[in-house]
Amino acid sequence: MTLIDLANPTRFLSLTARVLPWLAGATTMLLLVGLYQSAMAPDDYQQGATVKIMFVHVPNAWLSMFVWGVMSLAALGTLVWRHPLADVAAKAAAPIGAAFTFLALVTGSLWGRPMWGTYWEWDARLTSVLILFLMYLGLIALWRAVEDPSRAARAAAILTLVGAINLPIIKFSVDWWNTLHQPASVLRMGGPSLDRAFLIPLLVMAIGFSLLFVTLHLAAMRNEILRRRVRSLQMMQASRQAA
Amino acid sequence: MTALAALIRRDIRIALRVGGGALIGVLFFLTVTVLMPFAIGPDLALLTRLGPAILWLGALLASLLTLDRLFMADHEDGSLDLIVMGRTPLELACAAKALAHWLAAGLPLVVATPVLGLLLNLDAAATSAVALTLLAGTPALTFTGMIGAALAVTLHRGGLLLAVLVLPLSIPVLIFGVAASQAAITGPLAFGTPFSILCALSLASLVIGPFAAAASLRHGLD
Numbered sequence: 118m119t120l121i122d123l124a125n126p127t128r129f130l131s132l133t134a135r136v137l138p139w140l141a142g143a144t145t146m147l148l149l150v151g152l153y154q155s156a157m158a159p160d161d162y163q164q165g166a167t168v169k170i171m172f173v174h175v176p177n178a179w180l181s182m183f184v185w186g187v188m189s190l191a192a193l194g195t196l197v198w199r200h201p202l203a204d205v206a207a208k209a210a211a212p213i214g215a216a217f218t219f220l221a222l223v224t225g226s227l228w229g230r231p232m233w234g235t236y237w238e239w240d241a242r243l244t245s246v247l248i249l250f251l252m253y254l255g256l257i258a259l260w261r262a263v264e265d266p267s268r269a270a271r272a273a274a275i276l277t278l279v280g281a282i283n284l285p286i287i288k289f290s291v292d293w294w295n296t297l298h299q300p301a302s303v304l305r306m307g308g309p310s311l312d313r314a315f316l317i318p319l320l321v322m323a324i325g326f327s328l329l330f331v332t333l334h335l336a337a338m339r340n341e342i343l344r345r346r347v348r349s350l351q352m353m354q355a356s357r358q359a360a
Numbered sequence: 361m362t363a364l365a366a367l368i369r370r371d372i373r374i375a376l377r378v379g380g381g382a383l384i385g386v387l388f389f390l391t392v393t394v395l396m397p398f399a400i401g402p403d404l405a406l407l408t409r410l411g412p413a414i415l416w417l418g419a420l421l422a423s424l425l426t427l428d429r430l431f432m433a434d435h436e437d438g439s440l441d442l443i444v445m446g447r448t449p450l451e452l453a454c455a456a457k458a459l460a461h462w463l464a465a466g467l468p469l470v471v472a473t474p475v476l477g478l479l480l481n482l483d484a485a486a487t488s489a490v491a492l493t494l495l496a497g498t499p500a501l502t503f504t505g506m507i508g509a510a511l512a513v514t515l516h517r518g519g520l521l522l523a524v525l526v527l528p529l530s531i532p533v534l535i536f537g538v539a540a541s542q543a544a545i546t547g548p549l550a551f552g553t554p555f556s557i558l559c560a561l562s563l564a565s566l567v568i569g570p571f572a573a574a575a576s577l578r579h580g581l582d
Contacts, residue, residue, distance in 0.1 A: 196579065248528055255524045262517050271579040272511045276525060279507055279572050283529050286561070290532035293557075294539065 124201050126342050133335045140332045147325035154318035170228040172318055176326035177221035181249060182284075184214030184330065188256075189281040192274035202338070204270030205345075207277065208260055209337035213330060215253035221246060241295035245288045252280050266345060363448045364456045371460035374433070382464040385426040386472050392418040393476045404481045411480035412490050412541035416534060418476075419469045419494055420501060424523055424530075426465040427505040430457060431513040431577070440513070444581060450574040458506045458569060466498040482545075489544030489551070493558060497537040500562040503569030504529050510573035514580025533561055 123129045155172035188210045194203030225243060226236040237243070256273060263269035375382035396414045400406060407414075434440035443453050470491055477487030508526035515521075540554040 196575070248531060252528050255528065258521060258524055259511070259515075262521050263515050268515065268580065272515055272576060275507070275572055275576045275579070276511060279529070279568070282568060283532075286532050286564075287528070290535045290557075293554075294535045 126202065129202060130339060130342060133339055137332065137335055137339075140328060140335070144325060144328040144332050147321060147328060151318055151322035151325045154321060158318050159314055167228060167231050168315070170224055171315070172322045174221060174224040174228055175319060176323045177217050177224060178246065179323060180326055180330055181214060181218035181221050181246065183327070184210050184217060185249070185253075185277070185281065185284065187334075188214065188277045192277040192281075195270050195274040196278075202342075204266065204274070205338050205341045206334070207270065207273060208266070209341050210334055211253060211257050211260060211273075213333050213337065215250065215257060217326075217330070218246060218250040218253055222250060239295065241292045244295070245291045248287055248291070249284065252284075256280070363446075364452060367443075367448075367453060367456045368460040368463075371457055372464050375461070375464035381429060382426065382461075383468060385422040385465045386468045388425060389418045389422040389469055389472060390476065392421060393479060396480075408481045408486075411477065411482045411486065412493075412545065413538050414480060415473060415476060415490050415494070416497075416537050416541070419473075419498060420527075420530060420534060422469055423466055423498060423501045424505060424526060426461070427502070427509045427526070428512070428519065428522060430461050430506060430509040432509075435513045440577070441581065444577055450578060451570045454506065454510070454573045454577070455503075455566070455570040458503050458573075461506075462499055462502040466502050469498060470494045486541070486545045490541045493537045493540045493555065496555065496559050496562055497533050500533045500558075500565040501530055503562075503565040504533075506569045507572045507576065510576040511580070514576055533558065536561060 123132070151172065155169055158169065158172075160166050160168065188207050191203045191207035191210065194200040195207065222243075225246070229238060229243075230236050256276060259273050259276060260269050263272070393414060396410075396418075397407060400410065431440055434443065443457075444450060446453070473491040473494055474487050477490060482490065505522075505526045507529075508522045511525065512522045536554045536558040539549075540551060540558055543549040543554055544551045
């Protein structure tokens with residue numbers, strides 16, 4: 118069982134049809150356990166009950182970057198190995214990554230309101246996540262601008278790789294920009310070392326959310342393959358009618 | 361080498377002639393800068409404080425608007441296909457085209473900066489600082505923007521899509537360009553630190569830009 122065996126879309130469809138229910142079940146279990154543990158976690162002595170937003174916020178923020186990494190690997194698959202399913206994977210991942218980034222921003226601003234007294238702060242970390250969100254949206258716009266999927270795939274792959282090089286630079290420059298404007302920042306995200314009572318639910322939630330991404334990604338890839346089949350059938354029908 | 365020099369000469373000549381439109385970028389730069397006081401108000405002290413930021417934003421938008429033509433005109437008359445199939449490495453040809461584009465459209469922005477600085481009540485030191493940062497930073501804008509231009513030409517889309525793809529990538533250049541100008545005018549910070557990072561960004565884009573643009577042309581044109 119190698120990656121090249123999955124190049125056949127039919128085999129991919131039959132394999133994922135068998136795997137997906139198990140994945141979905143495991144995701145539900147882990148998220149339920151994680152949510153229960155998060156609800157049972159003690160309140161923070163400074164932040165009170167609002168610290169529980171962390172259990173949703175941090176996995177989302179983590180996945181927002183992880184998904185770009187997955188797309189970069191898929192982009193390499195498109196450009197270097199010409200794997201037939203790589204561009205399907207890249208295309209299916211973009212909206213999911215954008216959703217995770219959006220959720221990270223929303224939960225972050227809901228957390229920021231009671232903690233910092235404001236929904237939005239031009240904090241370095243917030244700003245770079247917002248830019249990441251803009252880049253996801255640009256990538257989705259690129260996918261939607263072109264009808265022919267294989268043509269859009271190569272363009273999107275190059276943009277994804279350029280983004281992967283640029284994201285650390287943007288992160289670094291935004292950090293620099295912010296420290297320049299705010300020398301003594303009072304905004305600190307809790308203590309650096311997490312207590313065990315918080316760490317375990319957080320880890321469970323992180324694994325649960327990662328599994329959620331895998332489940333959604335595989336399901337979206339199946340949809341994309343089926344959508345392409347429908348499209349080519351429609352094209353065949355149209356050309357037959359024209360002839 | 362002669363092929364690259366000929367390519368640069370040809371591109372500059374086309375850009376400067378009737379229909380080339382390189383100098384429209386400068387006109388746009390001027391217009392945007394003139395619009396700003398209408399939005400902000402004619403408060404000279406405020407304009408002095410915002411001056412570097414206004415000039416940098418204007419230059420960023422002006423260089424973005426002219427990028428559309430970098431590959432589009434060559435694609436329309438077929439010479440882009442010749443360049444892609446030619447014996448000169450496509451990466452070098454892309455770098456030459458971007459260099460020519462910068463000489464025709466980016467350098468005039470730098471030259472126009474002192475006049476525009478006058479309008480924004482910047483003194484000589486501040487104006488020269490902004491001009492110097494623009495001189496160091498606009499190559500980065502052209503060379504990263506070239507990636508977007510190459511993508512746009514292979515997809516037969518331009519305009520807004522190009523802007524949406526390129527603008528987030530130019531954030532670091534904007535940050536360090538404005539930071540260096542501010543450091544020279546007011547800041548306690550040394551001018552050298554952000555300025556050398558700005559130069560580093562330009563040099564890095566000099567490497568990344570041609571490779572990404574050439575890859576996108578090679579994969580995208582058929």
